[in-house]
Amino acid sequence: MIQLKIERLSYQVDQQVILTDINLTVEKGSYLTITGPSGGGKSTLLRLIADLLTPTSGTILLNDQPLTQFSPNQYRQKVSYCFQQATLFGETIGDNLRFPYEIRNLPIDMAAIEKVLAAVGLANMPLTKKITTLSGGEKQRIALIRNVLFLPEVLLLDEITTGLDAANKAIVLAFVQHLNEDCGLTIIAITHDTEELQREGRQVQIVTGELVNQDELSR
Ligand SMILES: Nc1ncnc2c1ncn2[C@@H]1O[C@H](COP(=O)(O)OP(=O)(O)OP(=O)(O)O)[C@@H](O)[C@H]1O
Numbered sequence: 486m487i488q489l490k491i492e493r494l495s496y497q498v499d500q501q502v503i504l505t506d507i508n509l510t511v512e513k514g515s516y517l518t519i520t521g522p523s524g525g526g527k528s529t530l531l532r533l534i535a536d537l538l539t540p541t542s543g544t545i546l547l548n549d550q551p552l553t554q555f556s557p558n559q560y561r562q563k564v565s566y567c568f569q570q571a572t573l574f575g576e577t578i579g580d581n582l583r584f585p586y587e588i589r590n591l592p593i594d595m596a597a598i599e600k601v602l603a604a605v606g607l608a609n610m611p612l613t614k615k616i617t618t619l620s621g622g623e624k625q626r627i628a629l630i631r632n633v634l635f636l637p638e639v640l641l642l643d644e645i646t647t648g649l650d651a652a653n654k655a656i657v658l659a660f661v662q663h664l665n666e667d668c669g670l671t672i673i674a675i676t677h678d679t680e681e682l683q684r685e686g687r688q689v690q691i692v693t694g695e696l697v698n699q700d701e702l703s704r
Pocket residue numbers: 498501503521522523524525526527528529530
């Protein structure tokens with residue numbers, strides 16, 4: 486089943502063309518990695534898919550329905566985006582992990598929070614811990630689990646393992662793999678990490694605003 490279909494997508498800022506005529510189909514439950522040289526347009530494509538930018542032309546379909554037909558809230562619950570520079574808010578870890586419940590007016594599920602904390606190697610991290618005292622890798626993992634306490638259908642990851650040491654990178658990648666394989670999330674991840682690229686399924690490159698399929702690369 487096709488989860489995401491991108492048709493003739495272009496994006497331009499003033500006179501500068503950033504993405505040209507991107508066509509891409511992503512199957513439900515698949516793991517797609519996007520790579521390519523710096524400045525090629527990878528993050529711009531992910532932001533368009535996340536509905537943080539509006540295309541100049543072309544369409545994005547989620548489950549056969551144009552993105553423009555979803556309400557922003559509805560779409561955000563289905564398609565979730567994690568930045569390279571994790572953005573946490575409030576003062577403590579708890580402020581961040583309670584937030585997904587608060588916006589849904591649901592009671593806080595401590596067992597679920599503890600489970601995901603443990604899944605990313607932060608089992609003993611108190612919820613009262615101030616975010617200003619966290620390392621970059623810890624912030625990254627808190628931001629990631631905040632995005633998946635309520636599972637989206639598509640998870641967009643923008644270089645989330647950059648800057649992590651080998652041990653933390655392995656934990657984060659294993660967690661993302663679990664979300665993909667066991668929970669059925671469709672993953673679209675920008676990465677330069679050779680390990681992640683080798684490990685995961687399909688790969689595309691974006692070079693100067695154009696998409697190149699892996700099959701074409703190996704020809
Ligand atoms: N709002 C904007 N205004 C002007 N130029 C922009 C804007 N957003 C992106 N660009 C330009 O578009 C190009 C693509 O940027 P983008 O961040 O998508 O690349 P990238 O492939 O993700 O790069 P990197 O691997 O370095 O993160 C760059 O040349 C960037 O300077």
